[in-house]
Amino acid sequence: MALRPVLQFPDPLLKRKSVPVETVTQELRQLAADMIEVMYDEPGIGLAAPQVGEAVRMIVLDTEWTEEGNDRNPVVMVNPEIVAREGSALSNEGCLSVPDFNADVERAQKVRVRGTDLDGNPIEEEVEDLRAFCFQHEIDHLDGILFIDRISRLKRSMYVKKRKKALRLEEEEGGGAAAL
Numbered sequence: 001m002a003l004r005p006v007l008q009f010p011d012p013l014l015k016r017k018s019v020p021v022e023t024v025t026q027e028l029r030q031l032a033a034d035m036i037e038v039m040y041d042e043p044g045i046g047l048a049a050p051q052v053g054e055a056v057r058m059i060v061l062d063t064e065w066t067e068e069g070n071d072r073n074p075v076v077m078v079n080p081e082i083v084a085r086e087g088s089a090l091s092n093e094g095c096l097s098v099p100d101f102n103a104d105v106e107r108a109q110k111v112r113v114r115g116t117d118l119d120g121n122p123i124e125e126e127v128e129d130l131r132a133f134c135f136q137h138e139i140d141h142l143d144g145i146l147f148i149d150r151i152s153r154l155k156r157s158m159y160v161k162k163r164k165k166a167l168r169l170e171e172e173e174g175g176g177a178a179a180l
Helices: 026-041 129-142 152-171
Strands: 046-048 059-062 075-086 089-095 098-107 110-116 122-128
Touching: 026 046, 026 059, 026 098, 046 075, 046 129, 059 129, 075 129, 089 129, 098 129, 098 152, 110 129, 122 129
Parallel strands: none
Antiparallel strands: 046 059, 059 075, 075 110, 089 098, 110 122
8 A cells, every 4th residue: 555645834734623533443543554654654753644634633653763673662642632731841843744844842841641542542641852742743733733833933934935935846847736
């Protein structure tokens, strides 16, 4: 099966708010498997369902995996939510849906997240630093928020201008980029 494409800014589907998962179906299990495959292929350490065009509240992440050949320990969380936040820290973030850009984002340094696995078993984790930043970043996607929505207006507008120019050039070269 071909890998699902990762939607990229400014795709309007990335701004949709995702709906809660009511029932775990075989299709949802397949989506989770597809998302894990895409996450490692890109490579990334997290991916939310909206990034592959599915507006459901599910994320995958593996903050321990750093490079090809290392052990993989993906976590799938259905209907994740942050139930507690503590502290504040800057996280230098990038995103598979926001190509060629990184920026510092202020996030909670420690969070408690809650959701379920694909079998309906409850998951609750208290995490900090990179894992906390990753959970916050991916859960933002479920609410239609990109990390560039959390940076200064100036930095965001500079990125948007650069991205629009890159998409125009792709289109002129026959790349068929999405219309802005």
